[in-house]
Structures are given as C-alpha cells and as structure tokens.
Amino acid sequence: MTDGMYTACLDRIVDGVDAVLLLEEDEKTVDKLILDVDQLPPDGQHRGALLEVVIDDGELVDATHLPGKEQERHERIKKKARKTNTISIEEFDPGEHVGRRPSPSSVS
Numbered sequence: 001m002t003d004g005m006y007t008a009c010l011d012r013i014v015d016g017v018d019a020v021l022l023l024e025e026d027e028k029t030v031d032k033l034i035l036d037v038d039q040l041p042p043d044g045q046h047r048g049a050l051l052e053v054v055i056d057d058g059e060l061v062d063a064t065h066l067p068g069k070e071q072e073r074h075e076r077i078k079k080k081a082r083k084t085n086t087i088s089i090e091e092f093d094p095g096e097h098v099g100r101r102p103s104p105s106s107v108s
Contacts, residue, residue, distance in 0.1 A: 001031050003056050007066070010049040013037050019045070021053065033060065041065045048074070 001023070008021040011032075019037040022029045033055070037045055044051050044065030050073060054062040 001033065001055060001058050003058075005052065005054050006030075007069075008033070008051045008053045008063075010040070010044065010047055010051065012047055013045070021051070023053070023055075035060055039063065043067070 006023040006025065007027075008023050009029075011020045011022050013019050017037060018034055019040055021033045021035070023031040023033060033053075039060055040049075040051065040063050043049075044063065048070065050066045050070040052064045052066055053060055
C-alpha cells in the first residue's frame with residue numbers, strides 16, 4: 001500500500017471488531033485496509049461511511065468522516081438506481097452499494 005491520503009469507504013465491520021476500508025482514488029478502489037474499528041471516528045463507524053484517511057508506513061494515522069460527501073454519493077447511487085430501475089428505493093441500503101468496485105477479494 002502506498003502512503004498518502006485517500007478517500008475510504010467502510011465496506012464492512014467483521015465480528016464487531018475489524019473494519020474493512022476500501023481505499024479510493026478518483027472513486028476507484030485501489031487498495032484495502034483492515035484495522036480495528038475503534039481507530040475510526042465514532043460517526044464514521046457504519047457500513048458505507050466515507051472517510052478521508054492518511055496512511056503512513058501502511059498504518060492509519062488519521063481518519064476524518066465525510067458526511068456531506070457520503071450523502072452526495074448515496075443520493076447519486078439512488079438516482080442511478082431509479083434510472084436503471086435495478087432496485088426499488090424502499091430496498092435501498094447504501095452500505096450494500098457504496099464502494100463495490102471491484103470486490104475486496106479482487107484488490108491486491
């Protein structure tokens with residue numbers, strides 16, 4: 001993993017302990033980071049949360065929740081879903097659809 005600043009999407013929390021962050025550049029997943037969920041800000045500890053993270057020596061050194069950017073992304077996804085009629089808005093779960101390009105298993 002390259003050190004630097006990334007936008008990260010909280011893909012999932014495993015067993016209430018491990019947070020899986022998908023690191024993005026230009027809204028494309030470039031890497032993933034697994035860390036203790038307690039290292040994230042409390043308001044960013046939910047599936048689909050968008051954060052600005054700083055990585056140094058492969059470790060998280062700073063994380064800031066981006067609620068405005070998160071909401072914009074969720075709205076964009078809902079709008080796209082309406083246009084393509086792929087899911088009903090009532091069934092929409094932003095955590096299921098945010099940061100799903102590509103799947104974490106395909107990221108090295």
